[in-house]
């Protein structure tokens with residue numbers, strides 16, 4: 001192993017170690033802390049009656065706050081990117097139009113041609129719908145029949161298989 005290669009490996013290890021620990025103080029932070037300690041020591045020596053000046057306390061407080069926000073920033077960058085919700089299935093173009101048309105031609109659906117139900121269940125505003133037999137939404141009256149919602153769902157399922 002060459003000296004250069006060894007150096008690089010050691011550096012690499014250090015980098016990995018730092019990244020893993022994450023919260024380890026950066027060189028800058030350590031330097032700043034050392035400086036603060038020196039200042040505290042100085043203030044101790046210059047004024048023994050005042051162990052810590054208000055100014056020093058404030059400086060330490062600001063330094064600690066800075067540390068916190070730095071960690072917060074790291075955590076924020078790890079947030080997964082928003083990929084958006086599931087795609088909404090859009091009805092076929094003209095679907096609404098053709099339903100309006102059939103209601104105009106044959107009136108509102110009032111009963112079910114499959115199960116014979118002709119009463120809207122209590123608590124429901126509407127229960128009968130026009131169902132398209134061919135699923136091609138033809139403008140042909142014979143291609144439509146009225147069903148209750150239950151039969152309509154069943155009818156749609158059978159047709160889609």
Ligand SMILES: [Zn+2]
Nearest residue numbers: 112115148151
């Ligand atoms: Zn029915």
